[in-house]
Amino acid sequence: MDVRDFVGGHAEEFIADLSEWLTIPSISADPGHHGDVRASAEWLADHLRAIGFPEVEIWPAGTPQSPGLPAVFACWPAAEPGAVVALVYGHHDVQPVEPLAEWDSGPFEPAVRDGQLVARGASDDKGQVMVHSLGIRAHLAAAGAAAPPVTVKLLIEGEEESGSPHFADLLRAHADRLACDVIVVSDTSMWSAEQPSMCTGMRGVVDAEVCVRGPDTDLHSGTFGGGVANPLHAMAALLAGLHDADGRVTLPGFYDAVAPLTGRERALFARLPFDEKAWLADAGNSGASAGEAGFSTLERIWARPTAEVNGMWGGHTGPGGKTIIPRQAHAKLSFRLVAHQEPAQVIEALRAYVAAHTPPGLEAEVSARGPGVRPAFSPIDSPAVLAGKRAMERAFEREVLFTREGGSGPEADLADILGAPLVFIAVGLDSDRIHAPNEKVEIALLLKGAEAVAHLWDELAKLPTSR
Amino acid sequence: MDVRDFVGGHAEEFIADLSEWLTIPSISADPGHHGDVRASAEWLADHLRAIGFPEVEIWPAGTPQSPGLPAVFACWPAAEPGAVVALVYGHHDVQPVEPLAEWDSGPFEPAVRDGQLVARGASDDKGQVMVHSLGIRAHLAAAGAAAPPVTVKLLIEGEEESGSPHFADLLRAHADRLACDVIVVSDTSMWSAEQPSMCTGMRGVVDAEVCVRGPDTDLHSGTFGGGVANPLHAMAALLAGLHDADGRVTLPGFYDAVAPLTGRERALFARLPFDEKAWLADAGNSGASAGEAGFSTLERIWARPTAEVNGMWGGHTGPGGKTIIPRQAHAKLSFRLVAHQEPAQVIEALRAYVAAHTPPGLEAEVSARGPGVRPAFSPIDSPAVLAGKRAMERAFEREVLFTREGGSGPEADLADILGAPLVFIAVGLDSDRIHAPNEKVEIALLLKGAEAVAHLWDELAKLPTSR
Numbered sequence: 058m059d060v061r062d063f064v065g066g067h068a069e070e071f072i073a074d075l076s077e078w079l080t081i082p083s084i085s086a087d088p089g090h091h092g093d094v095r096a097s098a099e100w101l102a103d104h105l106r107a108i109g110f111p112e113v114e115i116w117p118a119g120t121p122q123s124p125g126l127p128a129v130f131a132c133w134p135a136a137e138p139g140a141v142v143a144l145v146y147g148h149h150d151v152q153p154v155e156p157l158a159e160w161d162s163g164p165f166e167p168a169v170r171d172g173q174l175v176a177r178g179a180s181d182d183k184g185q186v187m188v189h190s191l192g193i194r195a196h197l198a199a200a201g202a203a204a205p206p207v208t209v210k211l212l213i214e215g216e217e218e219s220g221s222p223h224f225a226d227l228l229r230a231h232a233d234r235l236a237c238d239v240i241v242v243s244d245t246s247m248w249s250a251e252q253p254s255m256c257t258g259m260r261g262v263v264d265a266e267v268c269v270r271g272p273d274t275d276l277h278s279g280t281f282g283g284g285v286a287n288p289l290h291a292m293a294a295l296l297a298g299l300h301d302a303d304g305r306v307t308l309p310g311f312y313d314a315v316a317p318l319t320g321r322e323r324a325l326f327a328r329l330p331f332d333e334k335a336w337l338a339d340a341g342n343s344g345a346s347a348g349e350a351g352f353s354t355l356e357r358i359w360a361r362p363t364a365e366v367n368g369m370w371g372g373h374t375g376p377g378g379k380t381i382i383p384r385q386a387h388a389k390l391s392f393r394l395v396a397h398q399e400p401a402q403v404i405e406a407l408r409a410y411v412a413a414h415t416p417p418g419l420e421a422e423v424s425a426r427g428p429g430v431r432p433a434f435s436p437i438d439s440p441a442v443l444a445g446k447r448a449m450e451r452a453f454e455r456e457v458l459f460t461r462e463g464g465s466g467p468e469a470d471l472a473d474i475l476g477a478p479l480v481f482i483a484v485g486l487d488s489d490r491i492h493a494p495n496e497k498v499e500i501a502l503l504l505k506g507a508e509a510v511a512h513l514w515d516e517l518a519k520l521p522t523s524r
Numbered sequence: 525m526d527v528r529d530f531v532g533g534h535a536e537e538f539i540a541d542l543s544e545w546l547t548i549p550s551i552s553a554d555p556g557h558h559g560d561v562r563a564s565a566e567w568l569a570d571h572l573r574a575i576g577f578p579e580v581e582i583w584p585a586g587t588p589q590s591p592g593l594p595a596v597f598a599c600w601p602a603a604e605p606g607a608v609v610a611l612v613y614g615h616h617d618v619q620p621v622e623p624l625a626e627w628d629s630g631p632f633e634p635a636v637r638d639g640q641l642v643a644r645g646a647s648d649d650k651g652q653v654m655v656h657s658l659g660i661r662a663h664l665a666a667a668g669a670a671a672p673p674v675t676v677k678l679l680i681e682g683e684e685e686s687g688s689p690h691f692a693d694l695l696r697a698h699a700d701r702l703a704c705d706v707i708v709v710s711d712t713s714m715w716s717a718e719q720p721s722m723c724t725g726m727r728g729v730v731d732a733e734v735c736v737r738g739p740d741t742d743l744h745s746g747t748f749g750g751g752v753a754n755p756l757h758a759m760a761a762l763l764a765g766l767h768d769a770d771g772r773v774t775l776p777g778f779y780d781a782v783a784p785l786t787g788r789e790r791a792l793f794a795r796l797p798f799d800e801k802a803w804l805a806d807a808g809n810s811g812a813s814a815g816e817a818g819f820s821t822l823e824r825i826w827a828r829p830t831a832e833v834n835g836m837w838g839g840h841t842g843p844g845g846k847t848i849i850p851r852q853a854h855a856k857l858s859f860r861l862v863a864h865q866e867p868a869q870v871i872e873a874l875r876a877y878v879a880a881h882t883p884p885g886l887e888a889e890v891s892a893r894g895p896g897v898r899p900a901f902s903p904i905d906s907p908a909v910l911a912g913k914r915a916m917e918r919a920f921e922r923e924v925l926f927t928r929e930g931g932s933g934p935e936a937d938l939a940d941i942l943g944a945p946l947v948f949i950a951v952g953l954d955s956d957r958i959h960a961p962n963e964k965v966e967i968a969l970l971l972k973g974a975e976a977v978a979h980l981w982d983e984l985a986k987l988p989t990s991r
Contacts, residue, residue, distance in 0.1 A: 274808060278858055284803075286809070292760075297764035347751070361750055365745045367845065369836060371835065373835035374856075380832070388756075389839070389845060391749075393749050416814065418811025463747050
């Protein structure tokens, strides 16, 4: 029996199992559902035991002071000692479901309609986790083996939709058990059902707040206006000066560590059938795209770092007028980072920029919010990505292209703490309405994903192991 | 009996009368004190009748829909028909008194301490109104006349501390009765007790709000950041671009109508003993002064127009971070205007500037708040100002210098609606703590003011009359 036959023959059972799991409302952001998150972990642990994983454990997260929600760990050791070790990352918690009235069926009453499975978590991320359950069984059936050719570990988190607050600590606490040669992330999306693709990077992010201080109190603009520095003017100039006329960030050294896009990656990006007009419409923007000169929109949002002002305020913001020179101005900034920028270095550059551009008579302060998230990046010609690509192409029988993601998740922590490369194997779509009413997943893509995973263990088995 | 003897001989009676008036808490901003504002008008009307004004009336302000507080009108016709007509402006309402705990004596229990009369309204503006009561009597006594050489009209408003909401309508409704050749304003201040001075202009003001709109909703900065225009960036650039490197306002044509400072006025300003360090300390500003290149601080705050950002906001302004591209950005602006700038033209220039600097993909809107206040200005070599200067110099026996005020009051309405030049005769000091606890006035300066007023009618009688 080959992989495709096994997957096809077990499709109904697979959907039934997944649907059962999807009835558990494991909303991590809602304390009223924390019992459900625990029940979801139990369900998954039972399931993984039932399909044959020799080691399955539920790992509590957090501390007594800051209790967390459990992750599920499972391990299916390779037949051969010294084999490659692969760690699969996913999560079993789900987003809240409001507004409930906009769902066509109950969010936790999975429904099959037009080849789609509709339920909260169907795509993000229970469906994609279950792809591994079907995939490893298909692999073993097709290979006629009792164990996979690589050691397959699963780490299925329970707090991803709450910002993974305890995840880095969990990784550090269990670093020995999680040791691996490659990390398989199954929590992203493909370009489209017709154009399979793999993500190869996620931007990092670092947040900061800038405060410009002037007089001790708001001043009357009649008495003082024109004679003293206005903190709002200084803030406007600071923010306006963050970008040059080409849309490049002006912080000193900002681009020094940026890995340039290779010609090959740019060429592959350009082959994606990107409808910029539709994308702008999605952004509620009727006008033109904007950004760093010399880069396409996909390059700008995936592979180039940014500085964004997320908020600013100062002075009189209520109804009517108030003719003051306000005492303070504030702004919240975030920087999207790409490999190999370091959050701490960007904050230092921001401090230097602000200090150099604060006019006499005013004081400015920069405070970082947290350590930031480092960018995650797997070059398209790296062995892990190439192995993943071969597995995907065997399943989809089409060329797999590459994407990146503009946002940030716990993936950088995985790569940094475990010291292994990332390979993104995922079959979600941007149209899956994750985080929104009527979340769905394409059943055909889940089954293709299971095929890809079945092939993945073969492909990863060829990687060198450094451990 | 000369003017000084009369004033000196009636000082005690003058202080007793003023103190009686000051016991009436005529706080126009507090509806609980509106009865007191009416009582204050009655007191003044009775007083003016008692000292001999032939015509005294109380004029209600406002409409049934928007009721106002009464003004007092009085007229003492000149002996000769065809004489110059002078209209004196002041107000009988006062500021609120909070924080009450910071007063050394009750705000409405006038107390004489160290040559100062301490009470709410002592300087702003009951004391300065009463200067005219003593001044006209001193004039008549010294001249041995039954009527002044100019027709003296008084218009003492009851809503100045509430923004004079009905004042322009009141002026229009009584334009015939108020017709005059010169307007004497007694509601400002002198440079210092040692350096008498006259104000010769007040800056106008016009307010506007700018809104920059981008996407329909806030966008995720990971997904869209770097690829679409950010309204906060555009707003920062708009605001930063309002001034050039020399601190000049960049709106097209902004300075076209500005009356340049004459060399003589600049030279006289420069003779004022201005302590810039102390002024900056008052502004709570430990650094340097700032503003338009090529002008002194006094020139900047008195005689040059400005653009000030009074408030701005947009995006996430609460605690913590939120990685969004916000959908909107807002700013409140005000422009201080000098003669002969027109508020409406400045708003038009702002609209043109914003339209020219709104990036593709964003929309911007400028809304003016109200019609604005036109600047008020009396050139230092104008006949009315020279007449006032001679009167002041006869009283103080010192050279009188010139100042301007950076802020705006109802004075521009007076000049515009009544079509007469302004002359500012006032003896308040910036140190009088008007609007603050322990408001006081220097009794010696009030008496000097009465002398100046006594001489003023002689000096104004020499003006040409255009009516």
